Amino acid sequence: MFEAVIVGAGFVGSLTALELAKRGIDVLLFEEHKKVGEPPHCAGLVGISGLKRINLFDELKKEGLILNYISSARFYTPSGRSFKIDARKPIAVVLDRVTMDKYIAGRALDFGAEIKLLTRVLSISPNGEAKIRGRNSHKETVRANVIIDAEGATRRLLRGFPGVHMRGILPAFQVDIRSFTLPRDFPHDSVEVFFIVPDFFAWIIPLDPIGRAWRVGAASRKNAKKLRKIVINIAKRRFGNFSIEKSFGGLVVSGGPIKRFHWNRIIAVGDSAGQTKPTTGGGVVFGGLGAIIASRVVTGFLDNTISLDAYEKIWNTFMRSNINAMLLLRKTYNTLTHRGMDVLLRFIPKPLISNIRSDFDFQLYALISLLIPMLSSKIAKF
Numbered sequence: 001m002f003e004a005v006i007v008g009a010g011f012v013g014s015l016t017a018l019e020l021a022k023r024g025i026d027v028l029l030f031e032e033h034k035k036v037g038e039p040p041h042c043a044g045l046v047g048i049s050g051l052k053r054i055n056l057f058d059e060l061k062k063e064g065l066i067l068n069y070i071s072s073a074r075f076y077t078p079s080g081r082s083f084k085i086d087a088r089k090p091i092a093v094v095l096d097r098v099t100m101d102k103y104i105a106g107r108a109l110d111f112g113a114e115i116k117l118l119t120r121v122l123s124i125s126p127n128g129e130a131k132i133r134g135r136n137s138h139k140e141t142v143r144a145n146v147i148i149d150a151e152g153a154t155r156r157l158l159r160g161f162p163g164v165h166m167r168g169i170l171p172a173f174q175v176d177i178r179s180f181t182l183p184r185d186f187p188h189d190s191v192e193v194f195f196i197v198p199d200f201f202a203w204i205i206p207l208d209p210i211g212r213a214w215r216v217g218a219a220s221r222k223n224a225k226k227l228r229k230i231v232i233n234i235a236k237r238r239f240g241n242f243s244i245e246k247s248f249g250g251l252v253v254s255g256g257p258i259k260r261f262h263w264n265r266i267i268a269v270g271d272s273a274g275q276t277k278p279t280t281g282g283g284v285v286f287g288g289l290g291a292i293i294a295s296r297v298v299t300g301f302l303d304n305t306i307s308l309d310a311y312e313k314i315w316n317t318f319m320r321s322n323i324n325a326m327l328l329l330r331k332t333y334n335t336l337t338h339r340g341m342d343v344l345l346r347f348i349p350k351p352l353i354s355n356i357r358s359d360f361d362f363q364l365y366a367l368i369s370l371l372i373p374m375l376s377s378k379i380a381k382f
Contacts, residue, residue, distance in 0.1 A: 002028045003302055005130055005144035007121045007157065009036045011097070012270030012287040013150030014105040015054075019295030021111035025302065028142070029105075029113055030132060032120040037101030041250025042284075043174065043217055044095045045070065045191065045205055050285030050361035051093070054292060060095065063103060067207050068094040072190040090189070094207055094215075095284075124149065124157050126264035146265055146298050146308065150291075153251035153271040161263055168255020168278065168330075170200055173227035174217030174248055176207065180241040186211070194234065197223045199334055200254060200281075202234055214239070219252040219281065252281035256327045261312040269294050275315075277361065278323065278330040285361045290315060 004020050006013045009031035017029045033039070044067070051057035060066055069090035076082045105115060122131040122139070130142045149157055158164045186192075188211045194202040202218035216235045218227050228247075235242060257274035261267055269275065270287035277286060293314050300306035 002026050002142065002144040004028070004146045004148060004298055005142060006030065006148045006150055007124065007130070008150040008152055008270075008272075009101075009105050009115055009117075010150065010152060010270070011101050011104060011284060012275075012291050013148070014101060014108055015288055016148055016150060016269055016291040016295055017113040017115075018104055018108040018111060019292055020298060021108050021113040023295065023299045024112075025295075025299060027108070027113040028144070029108065029115045030119045030121050030130075031115060031117050034118050035102075036105040036115070036117070037098040040098050040246075040248050041172070042097045043203065043205060043215060043282075044097045045092055046095055046282065046284045047092050047361045048090060050288075053361075054285060054288035056288070060093075060100060060103075065096045065100045065103065066093045067096055068189070068209050070094065070189055070191055070206075072187065073193060074190060075193045075195065077195055094205055121151070121157060124266055126266050128265040144265070145302060146267065148294060148298070149266060149268045149272045150270050151272050153253045155258075155268075155272055158258075158268060158272060161260070161266075163260030164258050165255070168253060168274075170219045170221045170252045170254060170281070171224045171227065172217060172219035172250045172252045172281075173231055174215055174250075175231055175235065175244050176246040177214050177216060177235055177239065177242040178245050179212055179214060179239045180243070181239070186238075192238075194218075195333070196230070200252065202230060204234065204238060213245070214242075219254075252276075253283065254278050254281050254330055256323055256330075257315075261315065262309050265308070267294055267298070267308060267311055275319075278326040282361070286319065289319070293318075 003026040006017050006027065006029045009029050013029060014036065017027045020027045048057060051060065070092040071088065071090050072084060072086040074082055074084045109115060118135045120133045122133055124130045124147050128144050128147060130147055131139065132142055133139050151157055153169055155164060155166065188206045188209050192204040196202055197218060197220035199222050200219040205215040207213035207215055216231050218230045220227060223230065253271050253274055253276040255274060256278050261273050269290040271283050273290060275286040275290040276283035294311050297306060297308060297311040301308050
């Protein structure tokens, strides 16, 4: 009998294991792949303020896991209109996600957590039982006081549980390329975002500060069969002559959190719980915060000082308002036609957009900073 069993050794699962192991909890972590962090599936763009919130920025910087610093972003509508948001200082970083995941898992091992690779969890039960199949295809049942589902966006083990939905799960495709010629007018501390699919967007991220390595990707359910073509066409138009170093897929979670995170002795964290930004699908910061909150609640539960349902309540207290604001932005974009995007931008003054200063992850403040000046000008005219 383990005190805590965690399904999935990605970033969130490994961070949860690390936080629990630091507190002396007996942790067993299952990972179905042969290596932690692989295959990759994340764009790797994360806000600096968010990494500081989960106490990882200085550590990741020290370990050399930051590939590049990002200060600005340019957004393109389908007709080619564009606007730029420039913070004039680094507000985000590009992380080496594969190495970062391995590093966090290694830290968990240092504190006494146990990781079993090539072990697939077949099912989990609210009574604390997990049925697994190991390296030799042998099946067995593992029991734990708490099971933490960090399996990711597929939510395979949670399907059918009350409150679990699959809304906003979008297929994604990305390529890492090596450019033979430096693109003109493209700062190497800036990302580009293209609103060219109806239910998400495409992106270009500079992977280094010298302009040689780039990540080009897109996510869309409605254009799922065309993603590779969309991504390659963007790369051709932007870079001309390049080589593809690596291509990989994955899932983007843009539908917001599931309605419940807790079922008796099971809790969900990270993409499994929908703890991502609905606007961008980024899950490192929100998932990391979920891991930290979950680890503290689980510790209290094992000490008989708090119930597991406190995890869900604490998350909602601190995160719900920001999540709802980002869901509003996501739903607004999803309901707009391509022409509607262009019309909308005509009514928003460019200086107002360009001067947005907000938290990269907690985007409620960006929405407020955009709406208040607009409403104030309307009131003044009235």
